[in-house]
Amino acid sequence: MRTQHDVVIAGAGPAGLSAALVLGRARLRTVVVDGGPARNASAPATHGWLGHDGASPDELRRRGRADLAKYEHVELVDGRVASLARETNGVRVELASGDVLRARRVILATGIVDVLPKIAGLRDVWGRDAFSCAHCHGFEHADATWAVLAVERGVARTVLPLRAWARELVLLLNGRTDVPESELAPLRAAGVRVEPRAVARVVAEDGALRGVELEGGEHVACGALFLHPAARSADVVLYAGLALDERGLVRSDAVGETSMARVHVVGDAAGRRASALTAATDGAQVAMSLVELLTAERFGAP
Numbered sequence: 300m301r302t303q304h305d306v307v308i309a310g311a312g313p314a315g316l317s318a319a320l321v322l323g324r325a326r327l328r329t330v331v332v333d334g335g336p337a338r339n340a341s342a343p344a345t346h347g348w349l350g351h352d353g354a355s356p357d358e359l360r361r362r363g364r365a366d367l368a369k370y371e372h373v374e375l376v377d378g379r380v381a382s383l384a385r386e387t388n389g390v391r392v393e394l395a396s397g398d399v400l401r402a403r404r405v406i407l408a409t410g411i412v413d414v415l416p417k418i419a420g421l422r423d424v425w426g427r428d429a430f431s432c433a434h435c436h437g438f439e440h441a442d443a444t445w446a447v448l449a450v451e452r453g454v455a456r457t458v459l460p461l462r463a464w465a466r467e468l469v470l471l472l473n474g475r476t477d478v479p480e481s482e483l484a485p486l487r488a489a490g491v492r493v494e495p496r497a498v499a500r501v502v503a504e505d506g507a508l509r510g511v512e513l514e515g516g517e518h519v520a521c522g523a524l525f526l527h528p529a530a531r532s533a534d535v536v537l538y539a540g541l542a543l544d545e546r547g548l549v550r551s552d553a554v555g556e557t558s559m560a561r562v563h564v565v566g567d568a569a570g571r572r573a574s575a576l577t578a579a580t581d582g583a584q585v586a587m588s589l590v591e592l593l594t595a596e597r598f599g600a601p
Contacts, residue, residue, distance in 0.1 A: 302398075302399065302400055302401060303328075303400075303401050303402075304328045304329060304330050304400060304401065304402040304403070305322070305327040305328045305329060305402065305403050305404065305593055306318075306322050306327055306328075306329045306330075306402055306403065306404045306405065306406060306586075306589060306593075307329075307330050307332065307380075307390070307392045307400050307402040307404075307405050307406070308322075308329065308330070308331045308332065308405075308406045308408055309332050309334065309380040309392075309405065309406070309407050309408060309409050309535055310331075310332070310333075310334060310407065310408030310409040310410060310533075310566075310568075311331050311332075311333035311334070311360065311363070311364070311375065311408070312360070312408060312410055312566065312575075312578065313359065313363070313566065313575045313576070313578045313579035313582065314408040314410075314565040314566025314567070314568075314578040314579060314581055314582035315331055315406065315408030315565070315566070315582060316331070316360070316363035316364070316366075316367065316579075316582070317363075317578075317579040317580070317582035317583040317586070318406050318408060318565060318582035318583060318585060318586035319331045319367055319373050319586075320363075320366060320367060320370075320373075320583070320586075321582075321583050321586035321587055321590065322372075322373070322586050322589065322590065323367060323370030323372050323373035324370065325590040325594075326372050327372060327589075327590065327593060328372055329372060329373045329374070330373075330374045330375075330376060330400060330402075331367070331373065331374070331375045331376070332376055332377075332378050332379065332380050332392075332394065333375055333376065333377050333378070334378065334379040334380070334409065342355075342356060342426040342427065342430075342435075342436075343355060343426075343427060345359055345435070345575045346434075346435050346436070346438065346439075347434055347435060347574065347576060348574075348575055348576040348579075351575075356575075359575065376394075378394045378395060378396055378398075379394065379395040379534075379535075380392055380393070380394060380395075380409075380535045381393050381394060381395045381535070381538060382535075382538045382539065383405060383535070383538065383539040383559065383562060385559060385560060385561065386401065388403065389401055389402050389403045389404070389561060390402050390403075390404070390405045390559075390561050390562060392405060403561065403593055403596070404561050404562075404563065404589055404592070404593065405561065405562045405563065406555075406563045406564070406565055406582070406585065406586070406589070407533075407535060407536065407539075407549065407557070407562065407563065407564045407565070407568055408564075408565050408566050408568065408578075408582055409532070409533035409534075409535050409536065409568050410533060410566060410567045410568055410578075411530040411531065411532060411533065411548065411567045411568055412530065412531050412532075412533060413425075413431075413528045413529075413530055414528055414529040414530060414531055415528050416448070416450060416473075416526070416528065418498055418499075418500060418501055419499070419500035419501065420500045420501035420502065420503055421501045421524075423501070423503055423506070424501060424503050424506070424507075424508045424524070427506070427508075428440070428503075428507060428508035428522065428523055428524060429501070429508065429523070429524040429525075429526070430523075430524075430525065431525070431526060431527050431528065432574060433460075433461055433463070433464060433525065434574065435574055435575075436523075437461070437463065437464035437523075438464065440464060440465075440522055440523040441464045441465075442464075442465075442466045443465065443466060443521070443522030443523050444465065444466060444467040444468075444469065444520060444521045444522055444523075445461055445464070445465035445467070445468055445469070445521060445522070445523040445524070445525055446468075446469045446470075446471050446510075446511055446519060446521040446523070446524050446525070447461065447468060447469070447470050447471065447524075447525045447526065448471050448473060448498065448524060448525070448526035449470060449471060449472045449473055449475055449478060450473075450526050450527055450528055450529070451527045451529075453482075454470075454478070454527075455470070455478060455482035455483060455486060456482070457527070458470055458486055458491060459485075459486065459489060459491070461525060462489075465523070467490075467492075468486075468490075468491045468492070469491070469492045469493075469494055469519055469521060470483075470486060470491055470492070470493045470494065471494050471498055471511065471519075472493065472494065472495045472496075473496075473497050473498050474495070474496065474497035474514075475495075476495075494513065494519065496513045496514050496515065496517075497513065497514040498511050498512070498513060498514070499511075499512045499513060499514050499516075500512045501524065502518065508521065508522060508523065508524060511524070529547075530546070530547070530548070530567075531547055532547060532548055532549055532568060533568065536549055536564075536568065539557075539559060539562065540559075541557045541558050541559055541562070541564075542557065542558035544570065546570060548568065548569070548570035549564040549568055549569060549570070551563065551564045551569055554585060554588040554589075554592075555569060555581075555585040555588075563585055563589070565578070565581045565582040565585045566578035566579075566581050566582055569581060
């Protein structure tokens with residue numbers, strides 16, 4: 300494996316692989332460090348991506364890696380980026396194995412980690428019958444009763460659009476008392492059941508969601524559970540000491556450059572609207588910008 304590169308990419312999900320494809324086609328020396336399972340690893344399929352609708356996350360990764368194999372300027376290595384440090388003309392990248400790479404630019408495509416509420420049984424159905432993107436999973440749960448777990452602020456505004464798929468909607472406040480009645484009244488008027496009690500556990504049978512059990516023992520039947528969990532940046536971001544925004548995600552500019560010069564962020568880690576398709580698009584767009592920047596540097600353009 301070479302140690303000097305134009306770009307090192309941390310992460311081999313849709314964002315990282317798409318960035319590598321653009322860079323490889325521009326003949327920039329690129330290495331992709333594949334750190335393993337992606338955020339959507341628990342999902343059975345990826346939807347809404349023309350030409351890839353229904354492909355599993357593993358299949359998308361396999362296709363992406365196969366595409367990159369055609370480009371001699373791109374290397375893929377299994378491992379994890381452990382730390383980043385700025386140097387005079389680039390970035391020093393240390394892997395967990397102890398190997399050190401140097402690059403003119405770095406792209407972080409490490410994604411984010413969902414931090415699920417501590418509700419028994421939720422993780423068992425997460426990514427299948429419990430999810431955060433209706434555009435990704437809604438069609439497969441059409442005409443079912445959907446429960447919406449109130450996790451984030453302003454959750455009431457996200458409920459009614461789910462009627463595009465749901466037969467009935469139940470808003471689970473989960474014991475919260477800070478959602479104003481002015482937000483709840485229009486939901487009740489539209490036929491949404493508002494349930495104030497805390498959720499004790501998620502009920503599943505043979506891996507399929509059957510409903511939720513409320514504090515006190517009442518069962519609420521549902522075929523889908525929708526929520527926007529909190530998220531945190533991947534470990535490499537913490538090692539690098541990058542500036543984060545109010546959501547705890549990496550702060551970046553229009554070309555994805557972070558608070559560490561020459562280190563860029565793409566996809567979910569950049570805090571943009573999350574889906575495999577939008578992550579791939581973001582990775583490609585930032586890579587196009589880097590082609591221009593690195594070529595200008597190489598040939599001395601002002």
